[in-house]
Amino acid sequence: MSTENETRRPVTIITGGGRGIGRAISERLVAAGHDLAITYRERGADAEAVAESLRAAGADVLVLPCDLGDAEQAASVIPAVLEHFGSFTGLVNNAGITGRIGGFLELDPEESRGVFAVNDLAPIIMSQQAIAHMAVNRGGAGGAIVNISSGAATTGAPETYIPYAMSKAALDAMTLGLAKEFGPYGVRINTVSPGTTHTEIHASAGRPNAPAERAPRIPMRRAGEPDEVAGAVAFLLGPDASYISGANIRVAGGN
Template sequence: MDKPLILITGGSQGIGAATALLAAQKGYNICFSYHSQEQLAQELAVRLESLGAKTHFVRADVSVEADVLNLFSETDKHFGRLDALINNAGILRQKLVRDIEVKELEKLFGINVIGSFICAREAIKRMAFSQGGKGGAIVNISSIASRMGSPFEYVDYAATKGAIDSFTLGLAKEVIGEGIRVNAVRPGIIATDLHAKGGEPGRIERLKSAVPMQRAGTAEEVAQAVLWLLSDDSSYTTGHLLDVGGGR
């Protein structure tokens, strides 16, 4: 029997890469997208294949519909199936609301929200019973920021993740009859390079005392939650927002 296929957006590093590696260990084949770090994508593919996973990666900006369509077309061509989608691609940067420009908002919502919608749409076309699919699972990567608001840091980013939470809850009900479960994982402060990319490399050290566990989480800890939501162990779980935030 062919291994199940998981598609991960923004999979070349951070939570996406950790999820891909854990999925490979658990018997999945992997297709993932990357935006600009081709060398990281190539290195990850080598590691995944060493774990026995058939692997393919595709450059894609998920806010561009043509890129998403190509990503799914490549998935069809190389694997001929789709069992799970992880909507992981996302961006952020620190800025007060008073300083935000419209072009920045358009880019942020385009990648963090619209990209997730387009990818979910294409996944549903392949997984839904009514489309000849065999069902499947979608996990959206949200953030604890969606319920905290992230004042003085990422109010715009928090708003995109609030949209992802609503999307998750609504889509779960819309496609449950199609054999598709939809959930979200909401990471808290996680030790990845996203903080540096957002403008503050020392953010974890500044905020870790506000976490009840007094530390940042790891990408691998988030990946464990994602893979649980994909597994049969969570077969009665859909429309759930799972916090992975050290009690924050």
């Protein structure tokens, strides 16, 4: 049994792992030798197609439908992962929603409730379960969590999506608190904060051309690509980041 554990591939959970930044993270981690559990909320056929390509690269990939805005569904992910893999070594709280782009006075409070449910409550639930499994003082073998935040957490996103920015600032605070509370028990928690990146999230928010519109105001004069974010995540989950916890890597082109 000990030999099996020593040679076993790392297992990482990625919420929203079939699209956009989540897909890029999935592909990068499989290339680094991870097996994966990925969740999706919609477009299950697309998620399965991504999983098949990852399996063809040699990974064991578990695909789980989950609406992370539903607390009960969010709480079901890690038990399913444990049933399939027996254990896991990492969690990437990637899935997130912005709400509609627009001014603060026009926002819908119920939509904002959904933003906080997905962007904050789900990561709380999943991080709590993950740490309970990984912490060495509870019999675990240690592990790492990466929270995908946003550059908006420090700009406030005026006239764009202030509740989204608020939700990501809260996620940043969770990273700091968890890193300090569970560092003594072998669990590292870090954040990656993308700036404007070429994904479908902008279309979902009602402004599909947002990356091109914002590019002139970005010091590097372009939006980012999902794989550029994925590289930072893979680093934080890898051995070269073994003494990094409570950090926030900003992948925002200089913003």
